[in-house]
Amino acid sequence: MCGFVMASKQEPKFPLRLLVDKEKNQVVVAESKSDLIDILFSFLTLPLGTIIRLLSKNQHHNIHDYDDQPQEENIGCINNLYKSVENLSDGVFWNNTCKEMLLCPRNSCESVCKNLKLNLDDTKPKKYFMCGRCCRGSDLFLSTFDGASCSCGKLMDKEMKLHGDFSEEGHNNEDGVFVKKGTLYLIFNDLKVLQNSPGNSVQQLIQLGYKNFNKLTQISLNVGLNEILHLLKxxxxxxxxxxxVFLANGEFKRMYTFSPKQGPKIENWTNIKLKVMVRKSKKKILYAEAEGDFIDFLFSFLTTPIGSILKQLNGNFSIGSIDNLHKSVKEFNPSWFISPLGNPLPNPKVASQFGCMKQPLKNLCEEYNHTYWYGKGVVKNHICYSNVNGVISKDKSLIKNPIAMKVFDPRSPFGKIEYALGFVKRPSLFVVWDDLHVTPFANTSSISFLHKMNVPLDDLEEHIVSIGEIEALNLLGASLTSSKDVLTEGLFHHLKKSKEEATT
Structure with missing residues (x-):
């Protein structure tokens, strides 16, 4: 499902003009054409798992050595979550596909992003597969994952072309991908993007403390894959x-802020029960005992686009400068976007079948799962054209003698979408450490486990916490901003509040 990101001789380059304060050795603002802005805005469509994978690969295939900066920069504890999935055995999941989905999540804006002059996402494009045996029957399965097993026991390995879906075929990018061509755009040092105009330039430069250009100099350069991946990081x-990225002064200020959200406890069917173990003397959550629902929720962080995460947290946290890019999209004049393709950017959806089935974040949505139709031919201008291999479409009216298809869902023990539960098998028990390392607890001695922790037993206290929307938001924010204490920062104040309520 994944490919490789490496530079090539045909790698496109993008002109960029920098306005630099030489005394401070910092970029003040840059001017760019729409091709590069499209790529920057595409950052928002990338699922976290894709971002972790791309940045990890780029460290191994780096052409330019960016001086003394450390080779690996963790994004909160998301790297630990990704590595946990990598290290878990295939047997923990319903099938091999589930693990691959988490390591190489699909981009819901794939059909748009493939028109970029440089598409960072190396995930293999969506394809459609049927069972060669069952395509002659009436109970038809369709899979968007290669190598899935049909209900008859055979592999669904007959690749089909989707007929009549122009949204997945992409569009002509002569006019642009997200933003319109034919003008320049301003990119500030903190990734704030504005439409190019003298008024915007004057206003922003004055706000930054520049009354004239005496301290500023211009630098023109060309930007390629390596620089763009470094910008993403x-x-x-x-x-x-x-x-x-462009001055490489060796020092930069890390930017992480997170304020836990407060609110009333609301119990509903999506709440997930979690058992946590607290070390009282340290006021710290050591670990959580978690079943499949909570593990699926954590793992779904990897399949969620960063733009959607920023939308969910709505200013309660900040990581780096990516939130400035997100704010720029929201504040852009809609007329500058390629309508309606710019609309997904503020809140790109999770790709269909890649979400958490029992999602506490009620505003975090999967793409709509379409109904697919199969037939032995297509209908054009009221004329039927036969096709011996058969055709599939989302549009029933385009198919000759259409038969509704059943969509294969890897998150199900039976492959049927109506039985989908999540990524990991049920029943199952895991240990989630405070830094989001996840390990299975099957066949593990609890006595040996506690002995190995080497913590006084009378210093341990068990709590049951209900993970609703507020707790889920706090865990999501803490996972991106905390280097080692996600459970503590995301949940500890909820435990304290629950204990106080119980004593009153």
């Missing part, structure tokens, strides 16, 4: 990504 950890 710095956008998630730094408040000055342009300076970090």
């Amino acid at each position: 710095q956008s998630l950890i730094s408040k000055s990504p342009l300076t970090d």
Whole structure:
């Protein structure tokens, strides 16, 4: 499902003009054409798992060595979550596909992003597969995952072309992908993007303390894949990504802020029960005992686009400068976007079948799962054209003698979408550590486990916490901003509040 991101001789380059304060050795603002702005805005469509994978690969295939900066920068504890999935055995999941989905999540804006002059996402494009045996029957399964097993026991390995879906075929990018061509755009050091105009330039430069150009100099350069990937990384950890990448002064200010959200406890069917173990003397959650629902919720962080996460947290946290990019999209004049393709950017959806089935975040949505139709031919201008291999479409009216198809869902023990539960098998028990390392607890001695922790037993206290929307938001925010104490920062104040309520 994944490919490789490496530079090539045909790698496109993008002109960029920098306005630099030489005394401070920092970029003040840059001017860019729409091609590069489209790529920057596409950052918002990337699921967290894709971002972790791309940045990890780029460290191994780096062409330019960016001086003394550390080779690996963790995004909160999301890297630990990703590594946990990598290290878990295939047997923990319903099938091999589930693990691959988490490591290489699909981008719901895939059909748009493939028109970028440089598409960072190396995930294999969506394809459609049927069972060669069952395509002659009436109970038809369709899979968007290669190598899935049909209900008859055979592999669904007959690739089908989707007929009549122009949204998945993409569009002509002569006019642009997200923003319109034919003008320049301003990119500030903190990734704030504005439409290019003298008024915007004057206003922003004055706000930054520049009354004239005496201290400023211009630098023109060409930007390629390596610089853009480095920009992606710095956008998630730094408040000055342009300076970090293009001036490489070796020092940058990390930017992480998170304020736990408060609110009334609301119980509903999506709440997930979690058992946590607290070390009283340290006022710290050591670990949680978690079943499948909570593990699926955590793992779904990897399949969620960063733009959607920023929308969910709504200013309660900040990582690097990516939130400035997100705010820029929301504040852009809609007329500058390629309508309606710019609309998903403020809140890109989770790709269909890649979400958490029991999602506490009620505003976090999957793409709509379409009904697919199969037939032995297509209908054009009221004329039927036969096709011996058969055709599939989302549009029933385009198919000759249409038969509704059943969509294969890897998150189900039976492959049927109506039985989908999540990524990991049920029943199952896991240990989630405070830093989001996840390990299975099957066949593990609890006595040995406690002995190995080497913590006084009378210093331990067990709590049951209900993970609703507020708790889920706090865990999501803490996972992106905390380097080691996600459970403590996301949940400990809820435990304290629950204990106080119980004593009153």
